[in-house]
Amino acid sequence: MSNIAIKVENISKQYRIGTLKARYSTFRDTLSDAFKTPFRKAAELLRGQAYAASGLTKTKWALKNLSLEVRHGEAVGIIGHNGAGKTTLLKILSRITEPTTGFGDIYGRVGSLLEVGTGFHPELTGRDNIYLNGAILGMKRLEITRKFDEIVDFAGVEEFIDTPVKFYSSGMHMRLAFAVAAHLETEILLVDEVLAVGDVAFQKKCLNKMSSVTHQGRTVLLVSHNMEAIMGLCSRAIWLHQGEKEDEGPSQQIVKRYLSSYVERGVWQVPIAERTDRVGAGSIRFTGFRLQDKDGNPIDCIVAGETVDFVFSYVCKDETVGNVTVWFWIRDDLGRDLLCLWSRKTGQDFEKLPKKGELICRIPRFPLRPNKYIIDLKADVNNVHGDRLPDAALFEVVAGDFYGTGRSVSDLGIFLCDHSWRYSENSSSPNKENK
Secondary structure, three states: OOOEEEEEEEEEEEEEEOOOOOOOOOHHHHHHHHHHHHHHHHHHHHOOOHHHHHOOOEEEEEEEEEEEEEEOOOEEEEEOOOOOOHHHHHHHHOOOOOOOEEEEEEOOOEEEEOOOOOOOOOOOEHHHHHHHHHHHOOOOHHHHHHHHHHHHHHHOOHHHOOOEHHHOOHHHHHHHHHHHHHHOOOOEEEEEOOOOOOOHHHHHHHHHHHHHHHHOOOEEEEEOOOHHHHHHHOOEEEEEEOOEEEEEEEHHHHHHHHHHHHHHHOHHHOOHHHOOOOEOOOOEEEEEEEEEEOOOOEEOOEEOOOOEEEEEEEEEEEEEEEEEEEEEEEEOOOOOEEEEEEOOOOOOOEEEEEEEEEEEEEEOOOOEOOEEEEEEEEEEEOOEEEEEEEEEEEEEEEOEOOOOOOOOEOOOOOEOOOOOOOOOOOOOOOOOOOO
């Protein structure tokens, strides 16, 4: 019997994009459109939009000639940037969508955690939805009954199990949905970025549950942006880039190569003022970033233990804006949030800002060890999102004499902090005489 659980052969998936389904038109609309079309196409040609003028449909290849194999009992991680084709691959394997070319075969009973809560009916109770969702995942009623108490306990919704889920909070809904999918005994589990559901405590439970699943010898194909989860849960990783396999191998090695590439290809190479991936009302807009030392001199990197200013230039939509809250997160190359610097927490929100200027956050004795770090940036005006820019900037910390001992600190832990040691002669100590 073959040991292959998942086999993908030259799968490609093409999508048509940029077209809208036309509404029903009247005879008058048809005549009007026939008259206007030549003029519209001529205008598009004059603007250099020959592709649009031709009337052709744009296409995008989400996957291109992808082949891979996963053995029974193996946990494999799929990593890559947004749009790399990771979710498309799992949807093809789950039979949600068909490939344009190639094929993917699964040998065993499969469960999919692609969109948590798919199949839940809002009018049914949590109890009924457990049985309904279990049936959708291919489980028999006796199997679901045997796991029922464990599912409810894991989700933490005992008090509301006989309440229609339309009254559940979004967190309760996600917790129950994950509990159902994770506890039912499928041989192969396809997981798409659902380990971050719920609060921090529940996320830890999710990771522990997935760890137990992998140690039970079940086959797992995991898509995640959490590199710690990939390295901790998966023995092997596959890196996708623009629909193609970029690399494959032991998860530790592939994650390291992927993160190095992520730094090199990062969106921070585009000036902040030109970034188009921001969200918010636009009442305030970040236009630049730089680092400077305590004397206001520009610096290229931070020396661990030195005072540093994070300087963010901005422009407002109006001549002045009030009640402005600013914060930014510092993440490491594994995507872990390490620091959150928030003006509200220090009681330093800005009551009034002019149309243009700079927002400066000073950190004395910068506490992070040498590494490269990423900034997510956000500003609110009157408690409404003004501008949010993920992956806004990249900066580097280099080794420095943090403790003033003449010894450079390099790779000790993640954080650096002041501390001291002393000796106390405790009369109750058994080693009192060993001075």
